[in-house]
Amino acid sequence: MSYATSLRCRKCGGEYPLKAVNLCDFCFSPLDVAYDYKAMSRRVSRQALSSGPPSMWRYRDLLPVEDPVVDIGTGFTPLTRCDNLGRELGLEQLYIKNDCLNPTYSFKDRAVAVAITKARELGFRTVACASTGNLAASVAAHAARAGLRAYVFIPADIEAGKVVGTAVYGPTVVAVEGSYDRVNALCNRLAEAYGWGFINISLRPYYAEGSKTLGYEIAEQLDWRSPDCVVAPSASGLLFTRIWKGLNELSMLGLIEPVNTHMHLVQAAGSSPIVNAYRAGTLHVHPVEPHTIAKSIAVGNPADGHYALKVVRESGGSASAVSDDEVIAGMKLLARTEGIFTETAGGVVIAGLQNMVRSGVIRRDELTVACITAAGLKTQEVVWDVVQPIVIQPTLESFKERVPAAGTAAEVR
Numbered sequence: 001m002s003y004a005t006s007l008r009c010r011k012c013g014g015e016y017p018l019k020a021v022n023l024c025d026f027c028f029s030p031l032d033v034a035y036d037y038k039a040m041s042r043r044v045s046r047q048a049l050s051s052g053p054p055s056m057w058r059y060r061d062l063l064p065v066e067d068p069v070v071d072i073g074t075g076f077t078p079l080t081r082c083d084n085l086g087r088e089l090g091l092e093q094l095y096i097k098n099d100c101l102n103p104t105y106s107f108k109d110r111a112v113a114v115a116i117t118k119a120r121e122l123g124f125r126t127v128a129c130a131s132t133g134n135l136a137a138s139v140a141a142h143a144a145r146a147g148l149r150a151y152v153f154i155p156a157d158i159e160a161g162k163v164v165g166t167a168v169y170g171p172t173v174v175a176v177e178g179s180y181d182r183v184n185a186l187c188n189r190l191a192e193a194y195g196w197g198f199i200n201i202s203l204r205p206y207y208a209e210g211s212k213t214l215g216y217e218i219a220e221q222l223d224w225r226s227p228d229c230v231v232a233p234s235a236s237g238l239l240f241t242r243i244w245k246g247l248n249e250l251s252m253l254g255l256i257e258p259v260n261t262h263m264h265l266v267q268a269a270g271s272s273p274i275v276n277a278y279r280a281g282t283l284h285v286h287p288v289e290p291h292t293i294a295k296s297i298a299v300g301n302p303a304d305g306h307y308a309l310k311v312v313r314e315s316g317g318s319a320s321a322v323s324d325d326e327v328i329a330g331m332k333l334l335a336r337t338e339g340i341f342t343e344t345a346g347g348v349v350i351a352g353l354q355n356m357v358r359s360g361v362i363r364r365d366e367l368t369v370a371c372i373t374a375a376g377l378k379t380q381e382v383v384w385d386v387v388q389p390i391v392i393q394p395t396l397e398s399f400k401e402r403v404p405a406a407g408t409a410a411e412v413r
């Protein structure tokens, strides 16, 4: 049984039943899932959570769904201590939260696992989404597992790896000629015209709740404490706010100390409406037209940008942007130092982190968690220049001739 009690308007507090709605009828603000935290706190404990399955479903009691859940093994991804990269950047305690290792290779699986479970519970036979690529793959995979039909809408120009990684699960893929913001606007109209469960629209309150498991895992994997700093990428701003919510819920439930974490948000300079607002000292976000290789986070009109800025303020964090060249350098740096191949959004995070350490925004002794939200094979084309194999004949002579440096290495082994 779930401890969710209703949907509640973030602004006016208006209450709604736990159905597929995402906006308040009166003030058009987003709806969030409300819980009976008192009853929940009697049930959850560190020990009960830690003895759960090695997936996000170990936090089932903190999520707004009933059994059976749609489970393809999402979550409880590694939190890896990264001393090589830490040394390079000048950080003494650096961890990578590696969400490349989810079933469809991105953090979106967390959000979708909850939203699709809820869609099925509410009786939907068809689900749909607007996506920059990662959400599409995740919706398609979870729908396959749940036995639901899926329609996914993507910008026509997204990376090939993301289209293949979606189409293989058998959804109807619709490529829209226009930016993500145009795709999303279209889907808002489709959501009214068709009775489908739109994962990132009508089911958004549940989608949001799935994202907060990233925050839970970080705290549990640090042996039940909140880090000094979290660095995370931002598209619509939702994930960023939910990492914060996840940490604060654990504190409210008495599972960790009061949260004293600085939340640092990063965007690509070519799509940085949230960072622009931060620099202008306002909580009001002006839409932009995105131009960046970091397509997964290229959202020009971020629905939760305002709330992400509030989290930055409340937590004493920061918001900054990096260039596309820095993104590529960040991807290569993480791969070279830690053996983790991330897509462009992860390059945004590593480059942003590097700048923050250099400028003193993050101090060298602060325990820092960098969130790597999707895997590198999804965006291979941006690092294609690393592919320079030495071509030889299948003979010892050819190898010796073409790779002379190997000889000296062999002597010292």
Ligand SMILES: *Cc1c(COP(=O)(O)O)cnc(C)c1O
Pocket (backbone or CB within 6 Å): 106, 107, 108, 134, 135, 233, 234, 235, 236, 237, 238, 239, 240, 296, 297, 345, 346, 373, 374
């Ligand atoms: C969707 C996504 C994000 C963040 O999305 P929000 O809309 O801000 O929640 C971050 N990284 C990757 C790789 C994503 O696909």
Ligand SMILES: [Zn+2]
Pocket (backbone or CB within 6 Å): 009, 010, 011, 012, 013, 014, 024, 025, 026, 027, 028, 029
């Ligand atoms: Zn309202």
